[in-house]
Amino acid sequence: MWGLDRESKKPLYQQIADHIERRISFGEFPPGSLLPSERKLAEQIGVNRSTVVQAFAELRSLGIIESRSGSGTRVSQFKWGASPKHTPNWNRYAQGGSFLPNLPFLRRIREALSQDPSLVDFASGELAADLAPTSEISEIMSSHQYASYLGYDNPQGYIPLRQALVRYLAEYRGLQATESSILITSGSQQSLFLITQCLLSPGDAVAIEDPSYYYSLPMFQSAGLRIFRLPVDQDGMRLEEIRGLYKKHRIKMIFTNPNFQNPTGTLLADERRHQLLQTASELGLPIIEDDPYSLTDYEGLPRMPLKSIDTSGSVIYIGSFSKIAASGLRIGWMVAPNSVVLRLADARQQMDFGLSVIPQQVAAQFLESDFFEPHLSRLRTNLMYKRDLLIEALRKELPGEIQFHIPKGGHHLWCKLSEPVNDAKLLEAAIRNGVVFVPGSVYGSDAGFVRFTFARAKSECIGQGIAGFARALHSLRN
Incomplete structure (x- = not known):
């Protein structure tokens, strides 16, 4: 994965400009495609916005990108050369087809987790590493032909x-x-x-x-x-x-x-x-x-x-x-x-x-x-422990503000908020407070429901994650 070399003599803005130019030349950003905003790109890379502004200015001076008020910054329609070149409208193709993309909330959650892996993850449906039979499968793979x-x-x-x-x-x-x-x-x-x-x-x-x-x-x-x-x-x-x-x-x-x-x-x-x-x-x-x-x-x-x-x-x-x-x-x-x-x-x-x-x-x-049955026994015990940590944290951080049925198995806790709030605003506030979850509307419910998945988060982070969710919720109600 690309990253800035802060020890290099090349200025940071030039490194960013070179990296964007390279991605454009590889076809990742075809002509006419919209680039991330200066603010968003600065957050992703971890630099001041002024550094990205300078990088974009460098690319504009070369005719590689163009900016229009209200329309954002796009890759120039005609790359490096005076004679027009007809490039397929990849945006139109990407937005077409009969197979629909994931729901916006799920794409936002995935984007947030990729940008900040330190987020407490109450959204992902897969098992955490400490619940998976990693060592057992490694032994099987090393000992079998x-x-x-x-x-x-x-x-x-x-x-x-x-x-x-x-x-x-x-x-x-x-x-x-x-x-x-x-x-x-x-x-x-x-x-x-x-x-x-x-x-x-x-x-x-x-x-x-x-x-x-x-x-x-x-x-x-x-x-x-x-x-x-x-x-x-x-x-x-x-x-x-x-x-x-x-x-x-x-x-x-x-x-x-x-x-x-x-x-x-x-x-x-x-x-x-x-x-x-x-x-x-x-x-x-x-x-x-x-x-x-x-x-x-x-x-x-x-x-x-x-x-x-x-x-x-x-x-x-x-x-x-x-x-x-x-x-x-x-x-x-x-x-x-x-x-x-x-x-x-x-x-x-x-x-x-x-x-x-x-x-x-x-x-x-x-x-x-012989690994299978002991693994299942450990899995059940550890899942129940994580479920109980989650319930304890909810009762501590949100007393009287959230209702739930305690499951006897599975990975999920389905919760109803005492006072519904806007799902999109709550998710964004939660991300700012270091946690992700899935809004209930993703599963067809009315506003005011959330799903917390406790199989993915580390045990020691569950309390921290619910505290962040509580701060996010209270920030929207105050």
């Missing part, structure tokens, strides 16, 4: 991993599967992407939970799907409206996260589980069950998935390593009818010719190693 053939693998996924998953699903999830009913994916998101792109058509209606992680995924809108929401209460998704939605809108699928739901942390009550399966069976509706958090049950008694009690074949089951082990392995799986698996495997092969075989080998070995 890997396949000498590194060509394209089976489009359904590495066969020994699928065989290991058959045993894992039976032992830990009460779910009977065969290797031909399993598709290996690069995480749950790819499973969802394949389903929305290959099993549904533009204009189809689907039902999701409200609030829901699915609401934050532009892939549903990119696929042209119509989304209808089913409210979530303390017992999980409410089911009264399913028949009405089916009759009125002909919904084609129901997407649910029944165990320690994201973002609310709730469990779908047993009675509702059976009711959901019965309704789906009567209507011939597929259920897409995303189950990333079940094994984090703090009592060590993981709730069984809907798929384990599905007697009519209504459920496609999605799982992943990301929330229980290592997101960097990019290993997920789907259990579905073989015809669906073959269809999606064919589509995935068109995308990437299959996953890398080495992470699949590591995952298979980890699943069947």
